[in-house]
Amino acid sequence: MLLIHCPYCEEERPEPEFRHAGEAHIARAENITELSDEEFERHFFIRSNPKGIAFERWRHMHGCARFFNAARDTLSDKFLVTYKIGTPKPDLSGEIRRK
Amino acid sequence: MRKYSVFAIAREALRGNTGWPEQWGSPEPKKSYDVIIIGGGGHGLGAAYYLAKEHGITNVAVLEKGWLGGGNTGRNTTIIRSNYLYDESAGLYNHALRLWGGLSQDLNYNVMYSARGVMMLAHNVHDVQVFKRHIHANRLNGVENEWLTPEQAKEYCPPLNISKDARYPVMGAALQRRGGTARHDAVAWGYARGASDRGVDIIQNCEVTGIRRGRDGAVTGVETTRGPINASKVGVSAAGHSSVLMQMADVQVPLESFPLQALVSEPVKPVFPCVVMSNTVHAYISQSDKGELVIGAGTDQYTSYSQTGSLAILQHTLDAICELYPMFTRMKMMRSWGGVVDVTPDRSPILAKTPVKGLYVNCGWGTGGFKATPGSAHVFAHTIARDEPHPINAPYTLERFRTGRLIDEAAAAAVAH
Amino acid sequence: MVEIAHRTSPLEGRGFEGDGISLSVAKPASRLSLRAPEGSLPALSEALGLELPQRPKSTSTKGNRAALWLGPDEWLVIDEDGADLMAICGKIPDLHSAVDTSHRNVAIEVSGARSADVLSAGCPQDLSLARFPVGASSRTVFGKVEIILWRRDEQTFHVECWRSFSAYGFDLLEAAAREAE
């Protein structure tokens, strides 16, 4: 059971309150109908699935019900940071290099 | 290869079992091979074995970053069955089931394939509809699968609770009698021994750190922790780590890796005669030849390579086990473990050529790869040797995610109403 | 003339008294699921007669009315006197969404010296006074259902859940309450 810091509730809460919601920063194209089959495949199916730092979405389903983003190390399952939807992807290149 | 037999055992017994030869060699890697297989699990070792045995390609190396069979091969609950819905799945898994039947003799290694029957429980009207759809499709596809009433299910598996008052009453079951289990380690070791005997180099503790490509983009070899190795054909068979490897060749795959856990109980005298799966309540159980109840749990919700999972997942599974078999609460969990499973969007594997010439991939088996081991290895070897898929794995392409021609077994069991 | 329909609680007749623990079903109340952006809060607060709290996990009360912060733009408003909260909000032109959930939720009062321990049988949050002080409220889980938990005093918790989950919720509370320490 992970302990997850919810950026809206501003505290760490236990995993059963949350739902993982897949990779973060995959925006739905505004002109989605104009995407080629390859582009649509990339948007809908292809995932980076990194061994190391993953940017992912969680929903505080049984808490504030907000979706938010997180950076988590998929080797240790430790969170580096969680942040609100709409805030830019944090630059963790330093962390990633150190891995 | 020294043949295993009862006579060999008797002979060795008299000399204190000191004369058994190595089951497989541990050579230093050569500079170059015809084919490199990345991943020393059942699928990878099997592919090397069939490359040598059926295609005469023996200048082959299997590179394993840890120890043979240490990935999902050694971490699963060893369920074998082939009663899948779609023609594509039935073809692949039934191919595997046929090979399981003769695998011990073929390898001269007893993989202890035990056709004790796999029973899948239906707990509501929707389950009944779905299972019957499977049974009808299986019958017309020549795949054995039959419907049991709750009473017949109880007769086949006496500990089963078929009370109508159960939270999820058993409304019937689909039984595949030729389904069952096998000894997971023996599958890896048997293939390793067979491949090694035919000249394949099995190289453990050798992690691939890069995939080399020539000017034309074609594969030329791999970088490893033990130096570069050349090969014009590379087959990736690395389960949960397939994404990482494929990215080394700039191939993006639709995969996510999740922790999957399993557990065994303390050993008890035989009490559970078959394999029972209940998808509705997520409970998968059989009893090993040592007497342990072997119980498969679900995946955690988040992606991870940590090879651990949360206690809550085990609790959830045991809730269901104790609901279906209420006498088991006094049993004890003796050991639990986690693996990393690679899951595709349609829950079916990718077993195919890739856009990179000379690069082949066998991945995306999710929670169910063990059962397919011989079939998958067999057609993967074919794909590598001929540079074209076997008709059985032809539908399992990477392109299907672009065209939408999915093989969606999971969706076929969609949630009711 | 047709007879006017009467209410039936899903927890009709439930209750439990034990050593250091008491479980009782709360009286029917009006409830509102209120959603609004920050700009609408002054008007809504004024209409409701209490300050809609903006700190996570907090609650404000006025008489028998309370507003529980559930999310950054979400409140559960409870009026134990059964006031028509929809009508109150309906008069406010400022942007918001008010939905009547009076019958969706059922409330159980958990009180006594063991109340936090009994809730800890199914709630994974830290319910110590330091982390979940009097007046704190939060949506969370209890066993296999979602609840809203509100600490009314050191030894009293107000537990809300959806009505079809309330039997499970009460059963689990009772199982934990019956346990000898």
Add this chain to the structure above:
Amino acid sequence: MTQAFRIPSAGRLDTGRTLDFTFDGKSFTGLEGDTLASALLANGVHLTGRSFKYHRPRGILSAGAEEPNALVGIHRDEARRTPNVRTTIQELYAGLTAVSQNRWPSLSFDVGAISNLGAPFFSAGFYYKTFMWPRAAWERLYEPVIRRTAGLGVAPDKPDPDHYSNRFAHCDVLVIGGGAAGLAAALAAAEKGASVIIADEQAALGGSLRFESGAEIDGRPGWEWAQETKTALRARDNVRVLTRTTGFGYYAHNMLGLVERLTDHLAEPSPEAPRERLWQVRAKRVVLATGAIERHMVFPDNDRPGVMLASAARTYLNHYGVAVGRKVSVYTAEDSAYAAAIDLKKSGTDVLAIVDLRTDPEGALVEQARSLGIDVFAGHAVTGTEGRLRVRRVSISPVSGGPRRELEIDTLLTSSGWTPAVHLFSQSRGKLAFDEENQRFLPGEYVQDAVSVGACNGTSDLAETVAESLRAGETAAKETGAKKRKTVKFEAQASEDWSSGMAGAAPGAKSGSKAMAFVDFQHDVTAKDIRQAVREGMRSIEHVKRFTTTGMATDQGKTSNIHGLAIASEMLGKPIPQVGLTTFRSPYTPVTFGALVGHGRGKLFEPTRRTPIHSWAEAHGAAFEPVGQWERAWYFPQNGEDMHAAVARECHTTRQAAGIFDATTLGKIEVVGPDAARFMELMYTNPWQKLAVGRCRYGVMLREDGFIYDDGVVGRLAEDRFHVTTTTGGAPRVLNHMEDYLQTEFPELKVWLTSTSEQWAVIAVQGPKSRDIIAPFVEDIDISDEAMPHMSVREGRVCGVPARLFRLSFTGERGFEINVPADYGLSVWEAVWAEGQKYGACAYGTETMHVLRAEKGLIIIGQETDGTVTPDDAGLNWAIGKKKTDFVGIRGLQRPDLVAKGRKQLVGLKTTDPKTVLEEGAQVVADPDQPVPMKMIGHVTSSYWSENCGHSIALALIEDGRERMGEKLFVPMPDGVIEVEVTSTVFFDPDGERTNG
């Protein structure tokens, strides 16, 4: 024989408080405070079990959780039979009934022991090499025999009447282990003001102070100090002391699983008391004070009953007042075992000799042993033992060669050193470091917020242990923000050092020896087996372990892992760290399924959701079906009707008069805000902007990949308010799907979503008389066809309470759905039902609902669709807003395979024989005479007998189905082929006249 081995002058138990118990039917007496093992030993019983593979007689090896041999069944009653209970952990209670395991017919005469004779044939992994010929014999002969030999104890066969409990807990500092180290750490942390939980697996705190006779802490004997400290901790309100509680698992983010055993030690537990409680503790800091585990010596025939660990003998003597034998010798490679000899000697037991592998042992303990008159054979090894059910003689020889000597004994104590219990540290994913000098693994790099103290940290001196633990407790408290100034400090001393020893096979069991020198007792793995595994190419310790099964028994290798590793390392000529160490996995000791399940059994296994009208349905004889978590009325049999008859009647009555149906479980979402319609446009394929207030529309929801996800009728209550319905099972995922898009893709939209599924009870009244039935109850709403046509919604009052009244139909009849606040649901239902009786209406359940909608060709999500069906496949293209430029799924629908020819399309099927009802899921072929595997072109999704049509009806997904109207197709069944004709999906009232009355 009553407790002949009890020494009244020794131990801490009250000899006046006796308890009777039985083992294998024989009655014995023990003392309150005994374990089953100590009570048996007090009565001179060592033989307690049989090994797994060779059925060798085995005795009590240890005095703790590491016990591999002395496992028994405990039978409280018929339903409370627990297999594989360690006698060394089980506390004695009056009337305890224990039975031995894995033997037939009796423990002392076991037929299975014949396998011992065949041991050379049953070498490691022998089964991989045989049983393959003839092929058929594997299944018929070999495999059944192998499977029959499985297991140790007997599993219970009745539902468990005990119950189990769960508790989530949080603390600043969690201390695992209540020995000197744990107690000191807990005390220091508590004094600083931190909230502390300390857990120990034993009934009392004190750990190895239980046997360390010379230990002194803070000026008192160690054990006394421990008890006083425990009392002091218990008295504090910032400390929780958990005894009989094992920390079994270390999970992510500093969560540990602990299991507390509450009743297994009681003769008559209260029925209210849970048997066990699972503690899921989230700690800011964890102090691991888990001690060390003594290893046995690996030498020929080292497994006879009477051969046991030195520290165990000391525990039995110093704590339980039991002498483990009359004529005792010690075999050791380190110092601490000397203390056992000394304590026993002092108690009056005959200690013949200490056989020490070391050539030149020295130090105070050695001197003291000699001075007590114990012969010390330095540089000697035990090279063999004799005795069938109990050791009676050992042979010893000088390691450097020389004459063999024999000692007549009844007990041999062994110790090859101590293995730090790093299990939890390893589970926390910390990296172990190898201590070359002392041949042991110690905590290296920490990954979580933990610290190890005492013996598990390799600290073997008591004074150092206490000092280190006080520091650790204080630091942990400070790091979690505790601020009190108070610092605890005191001195401690003891005579023993646990750091030295040896690992691997002792002389006599070295390479080349044919002797049975056991490494893993329970699984009968010998040094020889491990060497054979290495010879066969098993170079990783994981392979060795799996090939030989060493370390995989119920004790999970607590005494054997290091020996196995050392032997493999010697064979491979590689240092131990390069051979590897098996990762430690949870649980530390076996944990009952019950404890992990906790309350989650029976009615608490999963919530059962019931509607407000459930009790009425129950009282009216409904059969129920589970649908997700809901229990829904399935059909209402009357006068002994079967399902078929009941459904036929319900279907007929509904179309002739009216039917009343509880539709409460439908998901409901209120979509509110100025951008509500815009949001609906994006979430559903249909157009919504122009839907008038008061009107309804059937909506289709897709996933982004273009496949149907959900459907339902949506009513517009106001410009900015929609009442959306979803499928019953789909309600939570549909709301999540909508929230996902709203929050992350379309956050600019001013709209909010609220689940109202449970706010409203929904009473569907369908049929020609429906309006008549509801009319008396409806206020403020004109329900005439003109004022309220099909697919409209009004707000008003029904039965005097606020209601949303929908005019809609899932049956093809004139129909209404009355939504009233849920607490009123039952009352309104009863009123409507009473009125319905005047018109001959019936109540109907989900099965009739399914038939009636199938007669009209209406789909059910999850039945006609399965996640691979597009709107076009389902004949719902009309529901896609043709002018829309965007909605979720719009792009997915354009993918090549979704627009290709040959897709399966929804059609109706009529059997040539109208009485034949197809089976749902049956496959359809064009050519019934083709061989297997057949080309299947589709399958039956729904199939019923239609009383209203007078023939069977079916819906099916068929390749290019809509082009096959009128075509004959075939459904091959096991007992013959059924001929069918492809038809329209609408079987009843094709022009839809009845809907409008």
